[in-house]
Amino acid sequence: MSKSLKEKIEELRNKIREYDYNYYILAKPSVPDYEYDIIYKELEKLEKENPDLITPDSPTQRVGSDLTKVFNQVQHKIPMLSLSNSYSEDELINFDRRVREGLPSNEIPEYVAELKIDGVSVSIKYENGILKTAATRGDGTTGEEVTTNIKTIRSIPLNVNLQKAKEYDLKEFEVRGEIFMEIEAFKKLNEEREAEGEKTFANPRNSSAGTIKMQDPKIVANRPLDIFVYSLLGDKTQFKSQHENLKLLEKLGLKVNPNYRLCKNINEVLQYCEEWEKKREKLPYEIDGVVVKVNSIKQQQILGSIAKSPRWAIAYKFKAKQAETIVKEIRWQVGRTGAVTPVAEFEPVFLAGSTISRATLHNIEEIQRKDIREGDFVIIEKGGDVIPKVVSVILEKRKKGTKATLPPEKCPVCSSPLFKPENEVMIYCENNLCSAKVKGEIQHFASRGAMDIEGLGESLINQFVDWGFLNSYADIYELKNHKEKLVEIEKLGEKSVTNLLDAIEKSKQKNFS
Numbered sequence: 001m002s003k004s005l006k007e008k009i010e011e012l013r014n015k016i017r018e019y020d021y022n023y024y025i026l027a028k029p030s031v032p033d034y035e036y037d038i039i040y041k042e043l044e045k046l047e048k049e050n051p052d053l054i055t056p057d058s059p060t061q062r063v064g065s066d067l068t069k070v071f072n073q074v075q076h077k078i079p080m081l082s083l084s085n086s087y088s089e090d091e092l093i094n095f096d097r098r099v100r101e102g103l104p105s106n107e108i109p110e111y112v113a114e115l116k117i118d119g120v121s122v123s124i125k126y127e128n129g130i131l132k133t134a135a136t137r138g139d140g141t142t143g144e145e146v147t148t149n150i151k152t153i154r155s156i157p158l159n160v161n162l163q164k165a166k167e168y169d170l171k172e173f174e175v176r177g178e179i180f181m182e183i184e185a186f187k188k189l190n191e192e193r194e195a196e197g198e199k200t201f202a203n204p205r206n207s208s209a210g211t212i213k214m215q216d217p218k219i220v221a222n223r224p225l226d227i228f229v230y231s232l233l234g235d236k237t238q239f240k241s242q243h244e245n246l247k248l249l250e251k252l253g254l255k256v257n258p259n260y261r262l263c264k265n266i267n268e269v270l271q272y273c274e275e276w277e278k279k280r281e282k283l284p285y286e287i288d289g290v291v292v293k294v295n296s297i298k299q300q301q302i303l304g305s306i307a308k309s310p311r312w313a314i315a316y317k318f319k320a321k322q323a324e325t326i327v328k329e330i331r332w333q334v335g336r337t338g339a340v341t342p343v344a345e346f347e348p349v350f351l352a353g354s355t356i357s358r359a360t361l362h363n364i365e366e367i368q369r370k371d372i373r374e375g376d377f378v379i380i381e382k383g384g385d386v387i388p389k390v391v392s393v394i395l396e397k398r399k400k401g402t403k404a405t406l407p408p409e410k411c412p413v414c415s416s417p418l419f420k421p422e423n424e425v426m427i428y429c430e431n432n433l434c435s436a437k438v439k440g441e442i443q444h445f446a447s448r449g450a451m452d453i454e455g456l457g458e459s460l461i462n463q464f465v466d467w468g469f470l471n472s473y474a475d476i477y478e479l480k481n482h483k484e485k486l487v488e489i490e491k492l493g494e495k496s497v498t499n500l501l502d503a504i505e506k507s508k509q510k511n512f513s
């Protein structure tokens, strides 16, 4: 007996779903790529011939073709609370004390410890087992709808295990998780962008955040985004604990980070934190700490929330990641205000998701306090603010003959004398016509925050100042008188000069609008 077309299509879909589950969620591919492709193409063909049989949860429907023009605002039904942070064992012990004080004496808390993925939080809604909508966390109360982009992520199932959903009486439910990019995939993406002359991302989290808000789902589909989910919110409580919650997510076919642990007491939590702070380097993705939750839902409800944070959970943040490198050179650069600041140029080193090759040393007092010298081996770290800094010099590794760093005697750009205002640590170039100051001022004037002249960026301004076309920002509006000369200049074509001059004229109108 031949199967109906509908059955045939559904059978192909189920096969693909199973292969996807094995590949993207269990990371255990079950068929060779070509076999997968054959089945996928067969499904595509049948659906093309019978468009009325296409359903939104078909694996072929992951990547939409429409651009997202606006990301609609979405109100979270249950706010996405932020966790309070802790940075030491003592703070975790205090958290445990507060939890026990908040509970009746017969309620002994257990905890679930989970890795804190350094990514972008999202909320995904399923209805009758099918992915309906997805939104970013936003400010916790209101996020932005990113359904079409979320659907392109292969480790997010378009439909969950229906049998399990029925078993647990889950008609409508919300899943929360963290979108991230693996470190290797992130590096590769940055290499590709660099090769194409595009701006690189500072770290995997930024690249995930940027990608999830892109307008073209086709581009999103080509970016290696991934997810770990950590919470299910149903229309009623289907479980008694966070541990059961995670197990249920797994049963539904969703991707849960496998490294969570049920801890009998806070000591076991501390052990978990210590263990993962050491092991984090071995993970293919970035984590920035551990999330600790009271396991029992009943106890969570007794404890409740204060302001925007639950009393029953806390984030333990790892210490900033550090790396060792060499200070190749200490350069002094002059800013818009004439301030002369030291910058350390390092032997490039990979740290917490990006390659670091320089860091500001702020001022001469900072350099002298840490005694940072050219040629020194130093420890650098990157805190939560992503800006790298020099923590200390490794004195045991200092080579003989290095010299203490001195402030420059004259402006490194125009050789004018420098001055240091009283009660200030900064030194300044006293020449008002110093080309570094002029460049800085013009850059500031043309920048997005001010006149926003498209195409007039830092490097072009620097060249125009060096060639004598610009001596102040007023000269920008005289550039049109030099059009022929500008066109002749290497690399600047007629078209780009015309565009630039148009943008300059356009910026004039800004004053009068």
Ligand SMILES: [Zn+2]
Pocket: 334, 411, 412, 413, 414, 415, 416, 429, 430, 431, 434, 435, 436
């Ligand atoms: Zn100067």
